[in-house]
Structure formats: structure tokens, C-alpha cells
Amino acid sequence: MKDKVQVEVENYRELRNEASEISNKLTKLHQKEMACKKGCSECCMHFSVLPVEYFSILEELKANPPKEYQELNEEADDCNFLVNDLCQIYESRPFICRTHGLPLLFMSSEDDNWELSTCPLNFTNFDDFHSENTYSQDTYNSKLFLINQKFVKNYEVEKFGDFDMISMNRLAMDLKK
Ligand code: SF4
Numbered sequence: 261m262k263d264k265v266q267v268e269v270e271n272y273r274e275l276r277n278e279a280s281e282i283s284n285k286l287t288k289l290h291q292k293e294m295a296c297k298k299g300c301s302e303c304c305m306h307f308s309v310l311p312v313e314y315f316s317i318l319e320e321l322k323a324n325p326p327k328e329y330q331e332l333n334e335e336a337d338d339c340n341f342l343v344n345d346l347c348q349i350y351e352s353r354p355f356i357c358r359t360h361g362l363p364l365l366f367m368s369s370e371d372d373n374w375e376l377s378t379c380p381l382n383f384t385n386f387d388d389f390h391s392e393n394t395y396s397q398d399t400y401n402s403k404l405f406l407i408n409q410k411f412v413k414n415y416e417v418e419k420f421g422d423f424d425m426i427s428m429n430r431l432a433m434d435l436k437k
Contacts, residue, residue, distance in 0.1 A: 268411035269316045275407065276355060279400050283358050286395055295381040296361040301345040303360035303379060306336050308425035310404060311418075312411035313354050318434050320352040325435065334427035341428075354428065355404060359395050366397040 262270075287294065309317075326348040329340045341348045347357070364377045376389055405422075412420040420426075 264414040265411060268312055268407050268414070269319065271407045272312045272316050272404070272411070275400070275403055276358070279355055280358050282395065283362060286362050286393065289393060290363070290383075290386075293383045293386040294361055294379075296379070299345050300381075301342055301347075302381065304339050304342045304347070304357070306332070306334075306339050306427065306429055307354065307356055308427050309354045309356070310408040310411075311415065311420045311424065311426055312408040313404070314426040314428070314430075315411075315415070317349070317352050317354065317428075318431060321349060321431065321435055324352075329432060331432045332429050334429050336429060339428060340432050355400065359397070363389050363394045364397045365389075365391070365394040366401075 287296070326341060328343045329348050330338070330343065332338055332340050341353075347353055361379045361382055363383065366375055366377070367373070368375045376394065409422050412422060412424070
């Protein structure tokens with residue numbers, strides 16, 4: 261029988277694939293309105309992710325190490341894996357990086373109103389947004405939260421609370437262990 265932690269890592273990867281498929285469809289749908297291209301790293305920055313995502317990425321990178329990366333600390337503004345404006349862990353990049361540039365729909369934490377976020381370089385002449393042509397960030401974040409909740413409950417190596425996040429820049433240190 262698979263251990264419970266590994267089951268949640270697989271659930272995470274399945275959800276990530278689903279989100280990637282939707283992101284790819286939206287990118288295709290909006291290709292005329294989006295300026296995103298290889299070499300643009302405007303959206304890249306230092307992110308923190310939930311433990312299930314962190315340890316899944318760590319496992320993938322140990323099996324398939326990035327050729328290059330920086331060793332920035334957890335207070336840095338930049339991401340370790342951005343080298344010459346290219347992501348060195350593209351296949352394993354976290355959820356948040358898979359939605360860069362897309363129109364993101366989410367509920368504001370300040371006033372309970374729906375908000376739409378887009379890159380200022382994109383959609384300069386387009387505002388016909390609706391549920392079918394936007395990425396529902398809250399839907400995927402909620403599903404991810406529930407998977408992570410089961411992961412942290414069963415993960416014995418380090419203890420985490422349901423809302424704890426881990427800096428992606430910690431990966432540089434953990435990759436050496
Ligand atoms: S993981 Fe890749 S896509 Fe995400 S911020 Fe870092 S360099 Fe950019």
C-alpha cells in the first residue's frame with residue numbers, strides 16, 4: 261500500500277497537471293492579447309509554497325537536478341531558479357508560476373468582492389472577461405489547500421501547520437542534502 265504522504269504528493273501532481281492544461285488552453289485562447297514570451301521574467305519573484313508542493317518539487321529536482329541556479333536566501337526578492345531570464349525548473353515550477361500572465365479571478369481578502377488580476381503588459385485592449393476565459397485561482401487554491409492539509413497531517417519528517425508555507429529559495433539548501 262502507498263504511504264499516505266506519497267498519495268497526497270500524487271494528488272498534488274494530478275491537480276497541477278489539471279491546472280496546467282487549463283492554463284495552456286487560456287494562453288492559447290488569449291494569445292493575441294498576451295505579450296508573454298520566452299525570456300520575459302516580469303512575473304518571476306521569490307515565492308513561498310505549501311509543504312506538499314515544496315516537497316513534491318524537491319523530490320522532482322533531486323531526480324532531475326537543475327543545471328544552474330542561484331543560492332539566494334529566504335529573504336531575497338528574487339527566485340533562485342531564474343537564470344538569464346529563464347526558469348531552470350520549468351517542468352517542476354509551482355502552481356503560481358503556471359498562471360503567470362493569465363487573467364486571474366479571485367475573491368478579494370479585503371472586501372469580499374471578486375477581483376481580476378492581469379499582467380500590465382497583457383490585455384491592454386481587452387476587457388471582456390468572464391468565468392469561461394479566466395483562471396479561477398480560488399478553486400485551485402482551495403483544492404491545493406485540502407491536499408496539503410492531509411499531507412501535513414501525515415508528514416513526520418518536519419511538522420507544519422495547515423497554513424505554513426515554505427520559501428522556494430530553501431530548495432537550494434535542501435538539494436545539497
Ligand atoms: S520557479 Fe521559475 S517561473 Fe517560478 S518564479 Fe522561479 S524562475 Fe520564475
